[in-house]
Amino acid sequence: MTRPRTRRKDTRERIQHVALELFLERGYDQTSLREIAERLEVTKAALYYHFRTKEDIVTSLVEDIGRPVDELIAWGQSRPRTRETRREVLRRLNEALDTGAPVFRFLQENQAALRSRRNADGFRDRMRALGELLAVPDADLVEQVRALSALFTVYFGTFALNHMDGDPGEKRAALLQVAWEQLDAAHGHPVQDGK
Template sequence: MSKPQTRRKDTRERILDVALELFLERGYDQTSLREIAERLDVTKAALYYHFRTKEDILDALVGGIGERLDELIAWARTQPTTLETRRELLRRLNEALEEWAPVFQFLQENQAALRDRSAPKTFRDRMQQLGTLLTDPDRPVLDRVRSLSALFTVYFGTFAISSMDGTPEEKRAALLQVAWEQIDAAHAAHAAHSDP
């Protein structure tokens, strides 16, 4: 009994992998379920067994990231609002981006096509929540911008440096270092203003 379940999961994962590959190659709107089935060398009926629509595939792709981001947000909400917590939040986000890089790339490259779909909207909501966790509303605008810049550095930097020389590890470490410098600067500026 356990083998068929494992087989179904393997097929489902293969579908997601191939769909993501095609979405990245051709774009979300230009990829059909027929093309996904053809690339998998399965019938459309076999594909429909797992996913009835492209939106179902999109929801599954974004769902894994959503769960990871929800865990990160839940963790951060239980921590003290300290510099150390914010640095760790950025580190964990950097790690998640490395793990889910192709899906993040797909979301970034297909923003126009995905604008009216629900899955990317919930993703944007999660990113806004992360931004809120990194900033203090009572701090000066410059400090809040520095804090948000740290988030943008980790997230958008992933795509901006993809063609840059260096190993993926070096580039991810550099992004995290720059993000930490920004969050440190926001914290240091606030601490300097708070000292009597």
């Protein structure tokens, strides 16, 4: 027998999935709660039980994709600041971005509509914390820029490569290799063919 909490979670995830599908198809502004409910084949009242507004749905999606990044930051802060830790931060970020790719694509494609959304500081705080994990104390400005470039390569490269042909796994591997090369150059390590 399915427990009520599991059913609620499944329903919540189904709503998120369908809403994201519609947001990607039509755009955030052009999608209504009524259309989400119709595609789900539920009443608006049933939808309201889980989410009162479209913004509530978006907030839940952002929280869900933010959680692995927050866990990554906590992990990185608990580790010694070594080359291996920095590389692992980038590898795990690359993986998290792959998992959350549809949400990140939606956020990227609907920036204008979502500009007034709350919690923009959460993204900035996460990027700042990730940047601190990659930085080496007392590095010169060029080295600091290289370390941040490694972060931006993984993060923003995810969106830039969406428009290029090719296998998604190969594109992600290429992003990670370039990011590692930037990170190694920032910290005086010779580049070793993506290793």
